[in-house]
Amino acid sequence: MTTLNPARTGLTRYTLGLPVVLVLLLAATQADFRSTQNLLNFSGQIGALLIVAVGQLFVTLVAGIDLSVGSVMSLASAFAATQSDPLAAVALATALGVAVGTVNGMGVAMAGVHPLVMTLSTATFLQGLAYVVLPIPGGTIAPAMAAAATGEVVGIPAPLLWCAAAALAASIVLRRTRFGAHLFAVGGHPRSAYLNGVRVKAVVVGAYVWCSVAAAWAGLFLAARVAAGDPALGASYALESVAAVALGGVQLTGGVGSVAGVVAGVLSLGLMTNGLNLFGVSPFMRGVLTGVLLLAAVSLQRRRIVGM
Amino acid sequence: MTIKERQPLVELRSVSKSFGQNAALKAVSLAGWPGSIHAVTGENGAGKSTLMKLLAGVHQPDSGEILLQGRRAALGTPAKARRAGVSTVFQELTILPNLTVAENLCLGRELTRGGLLNLRALRHEAVQVLQRSGITLDPDRLCGTLSVGEQQLLEIAKGLHSEADIFIFDEPTAPLNRAEVDQLETLLRALKEQGKLVFYISHRLEEIFRFCDTVTVLKDGAHVATQPIENLTPDALVALMVGRELEALFPERPAHVPDVPALQVEHLTATPHSPPVSFTLRRGEIVGIAGLEGQGQREIIRSLAGAQERSSGTVRVWADGGHNIAVASGSVAAAVRCGVALLPEDRKGEGLYLDLSIEDNIWLGPLRQTPLWRRAPRDPSLVRRLAERMGLRTPPAQPVGSLSGGNQQKAMLGRWLAADVQILLVEQPTRGVDVGAKAEIYELLRRFTADGGAILAVSGDLPELIGLCDRILVVRSGAIVADVPGHSATEELLLGHALRSESPSKATA
Numbered sequence: 021m022t023t024l025n026p027a028r029t030g031l032t033r034y035t036l037g038l039p040v041v042l043v044l045l046l047a048a049t050q051a052d053f054r055s056t057q058n059l060l061n062f063s064g065q066i067g068a069l070l071i072v073a074v075g076q077l078f079v080t081l082v083a084g085i086d087l088s089v090g091s092v093m094s095l096a097s098a099f100a101a102t103q104s105d106p107l108a109a110v111a112l113a114t115a116l117g118v119a120v121g122t123v124n125g126m127g128v129a130m131a132g133v134h135p136l137v138m139t140l141s142t143a144t145f146l147q148g149l150a151y152v153v154l155p156i157p158g159g160t161i162a163p164a165m166a167a168a169a170t171g172e173v174v175g176i177p178a179p180l181l182w183c184a185a186a187a188l189a190a191s192i193v194l195r196r197t198r199f200g201a202h203l204f205a206v207g208g209h210p211r212s213a214y215l216n217g218v219r220v221k222a223v224v225v226g227a228y229v230w231c232s233v234a235a236a237w238a239g240l241f242l243a244a245r246v247a248a249g250d251p252a253l254g255a256s257y258a259l260e261s262v263a264a265v266a267l268g269g270v271q272l273t274g275g276v277g278s279v280a281g282v283v284a285g286v287l288s289l290g291l292m293t294n295g296l297n298l299f300g301v302s303p304f305m306r307g308v309l310t311g312v313l314l315l316a317a318v319s320l321q322r323r324r325i326v327g328m
Numbered sequence: 329m330t331i332k333e334r335q336p337l338v339e340l341r342s343v344s345k346s347f348g349q350n351a352a353l354k355a356v357s358l359a360g361w362p363g364s365i366h367a368v369t370g371e372n373g374a375g376k377s378t379l380m381k382l383l384a385g386v387h388q389p390d391s392g393e394i395l396l397q398g399r400r401a402a403l404g405t406p407a408k409a410r411r412a413g414v415s416t417v418f419q420e421l422t423i424l425p426n427l428t429v430a431e432n433l434c435l436g437r438e439l440t441r442g443g444l445l446n447l448r449a450l451r452h453e454a455v456q457v458l459q460r461s462g463i464t465l466d467p468d469r470l471c472g473t474l475s476v477g478e479q480q481l482l483e484i485a486k487g488l489h490s491e492a493d494i495f496i497f498d499e500p501t502a503p504l505n506r507a508e509v510d511q512l513e514t515l516l517r518a519l520k521e522q523g524k525l526v527f528y529i530s531h532r533l534e535e536i537f538r539f540c541d542t543v544t545v546l547k548d549g550a551h552v553a554t555q556p557i558e559n560l561t562p563d564a565l566v567a568l569m570v571g572r573e574l575e576a577l578f579p580e581r582p583a584h585v586p587d588v589p590a591l592q593v594e595h596l597t598a599t600p601h602s603p604p605v606s607f608t609l610r611r612g613e614i615v616g617i618a619g620l621e622g623q624g625q626r627e628i629i630r631s632l633a634g635a636q637e638r639s640s641g642t643v644r645v646w647a648d649g650g651h652n653i654a655v656a657s658g659s660v661a662a663a664v665r666c667g668v669a670l671l672p673e674d675r676k677g678e679g680l681y682l683d684l685s686i687e688d689n690i691w692l693g694p695l696r697q698t699p700l701w702r703r704a705p706r707d708p709s710l711v712r713r714l715a716e717r718m719g720l721r722t723p724p725a726q727p728v729g730s731l732s733g734g735n736q737q738k739a740m741l742g743r744w745l746a747a748d749v750q751i752l753l754v755e756q757p758t759r760g761v762d763v764g765a766k767a768e769i770y771e772l773l774r775r776f777t778a779d780g781g782a783i784l785a786v787s788g789d790l791p792e793l794i795g796l797c798d799r800i801l802v803v804r805s806g807a808i809v810a811d812v813p814g815h816s817a818t819e820e821l822l823l824g825h826a827l828r829s830e831s832p833s834k835a836t837a
Contacts, residue, residue: 025470027425027426027470027472027473028426028427028470192444195445196444196445196447197440197443197444197445198438198440198445200445201427201431201435201438201445202435204424204426204427204431205424205427205431205435207426208424208425208426208427209422209424209425211422212420212421212422212423212424213424213435214405214406215384215386215406215416215418215420215422216406216422216424216435216436216486217406217407217410217435217436217437218407218435218436219407275424275425275426276426
């Protein structure tokens with residue numbers, strides 16, 4: 021099937037070209053960039069963002085937005101730091117994701133609350149809860165969990181494997197399952213999808229659940245990497261994941277997007293940060309430049325609005 | 329009759345449905361039999377689509393029951409209706425532009441294997457359905473690139489691709505050309521042979537007499553008649569569709585309208601595909617635009633009002649001194665400066681500020697001529713005079729959102745009277761307005777023209793146009809096909825012009 025059509029995937033040469041250009045630029049100018057240590061660091065840095073952004077993709081496909089992912093990450097890291105049994109931490113975090121996603125999805129699909137308001141409310145609530153569970157950064161992460169996030173398997177660093185797993189799972193769901201097909205249908209035009217027998221509300225709830233579970237796991241991943249819990253761990257991820265999704269050619273109006281685009285978006289965003297770091301730009305200036313680059317990159321992608 | 333001895337496939341027993349205060353269907357009963365193509369027809373707003381949407385699971389009846397094969401059926405959602413064996417081709421296109429032809433065909437009933445989509449089987453099935461329906465489309469094409477006609481064919485193919493016993497086609501032929509209509513006929517006959525029941529909603533007489541064996545006529549939400557097609561002639565069918573009494577609602581028409589132009593429209597094409605229209609609106613005249621729904625009336629009036637960009641053509645407004653000014657395209661503000669104002673059909677969405685008072689809504693009219701840096705003029709006596717003139721008896725400080733439909737229409741009219749415009753473009757002048765207020769609004773419109781203004785009105789309500797207008801332009805496929813004087817217009821005559829068999833040239837547009 022020609023599901024690679026840009027009117028469906030949002031992929032343009034800018035989307036895919038930007039990370040390539042950034043890699044070439046950095047490799048040519050910064051010797052440090054090419055070092056194995058930096059590449060290893062880099063994959064660790066973008067790992068959590070990639071997992072969250074792939075979740076955010078599902079919600080944006082149905083024309084939603086999830087601002088609660090950051091708080092979910094923080095609370096999941098708090099669980100990881102307060103549970104000695106890694107399996108219990110994973111189970112708790114997953115349950116958290118399912119619960120938050122269900123509440124968000126039902127609020128949006130059934131109560132008709134605007135996604136921004138709905139997820140901002142849950143974000144605030146969960147952020148508070150994270151401080152209750154773990155008032156200050158710290159705690160201990162089970163060694164098995166730390167190993168899973170930092171070790172390597174047959175020479176491949178674990179973060180890379182987790183990234184690949186997240187991207188692969190999302191790809192399969194989007195392209196090979198009924199749920200995935202219905203996500204595109206609902207995002208294209210919810211009423212038409214409904215008239216064709218798609219259970220629109222269930223699909224929307226499913227998208228939010230997927231997103232929140234991804235965020236919870238990203239929280240575990242990040243906590244394992246830094247070997248501590250942090251009640252403010254995910255704070256920057258809500259907007260960063262939306263930025264990555266937008267950079268990846270995903271239409272925030274729904275129905276257009278792809279995993280490949282999100283991966284490209286995450287890479288671009290990560291490379292910008294990494295590169296500016298290597299160039300020795302001050303962290304404050306980094307924010308300024310990232311904002312400008314983001315706007316420029318998104319403007320360059322030709323916007324295709326479908327479904328009108 | 330032998331056919332009646334079998335059990336009806338579907339039976340609606342005294343179903344009623346209201347939307348707010350509007351009764352869309354009043355105790356309608358209807359039975360459909362296997363192996364039949366059953367036409368459901370009536371004027372605009374007769375309730376045809378609502379009736380079919382009950383069967384399709386989109387709406388639920390307020391009262392009455394629906395039986396499928398003699399059993400009560402619960403058709404709570406489109407998905408449930410489909411499982412119960414009802415396949416619907418809706419009037420609105422439901423093709424999703426970001427999915428491929430094959431994905432659209434299989435949407436809602438995707439084939440899976442071990443939890444995953446069976447993409448190969450899905451595509452194979454789509455190819456077969458397309459072949460069976462005789463439609464040549466690439467199954468991998470993204471539907472956003474299809475023409476409207478192709479999308480409609482795909483809708484039909486989608487409807488056929490199901491294990492349904494009952495098929496509903498809601499005005500399927502509007503965007504189709506002649507060859508495609510022939511193709512549809514073949515498909516419908518094949519369904520009939522297989523013993524299926526087809527409900528065919530249309531107000532095209534030609535097609536009804538060509539395809540269908542039974543006709544049900546609805547009028548104002550009530551059942552008028554169900555007859556075998558052999559018992560009817562086209563004239564008899566039109567007579568069933570129209571023929572309500574004209575109430576004494578309308579003000580008297582002036583005996584003579586002097587030939588002074590107010591608005592001159594030359595070779596206007598509202599959209600790139602519509603044929604050019606030319607007409608002149610004279611001072612003191614109310615001109616109506618009639619036609620079946622969606623024939624381009626809205627586009628014409630909107631492009632005159634500046635609410636929609638014109639594709640080509642000129643619009644001139646004649647001022648007092650006999651000189652004229654061209655109205656710029658695509659700007660409501662420019663049109664208002666030339667003295668042309670629109671009273672939109674969707675008063676709540678487009679016409680009024682619901683949270684503001686009557687007063688404030690009226691003030692917006694004269695405000696248009698005030699430069700942004702100037703103090704807004706407020707003259708309470710003007711509002712008082714207008715309210716009095718319009719018979720608006722509510723206090724001027726009341727928010728417009730709390731008013732009845734009739735009073736809202738008056739407030740909107742008051743805005744333009746205060747702005748001193750010369751030409752009013754009115755969409756559906758009395759939609760959602762009760763009978764008493766209707767007469768008052770007609771009277772106000774007539775007063776406006778008697779004072780030298782001119783009005784162009786679009787309405788789906790034929791008796792209203794006949795009672796109110798000096799002239800009625802009938803629009804079909806975007807072109808003006810008749811110009812009928814109001815005093816000699818009848819519903820039969822207008823419908824005749826509006827319905828006359830389609831010219832093949834339209835289909836290729």
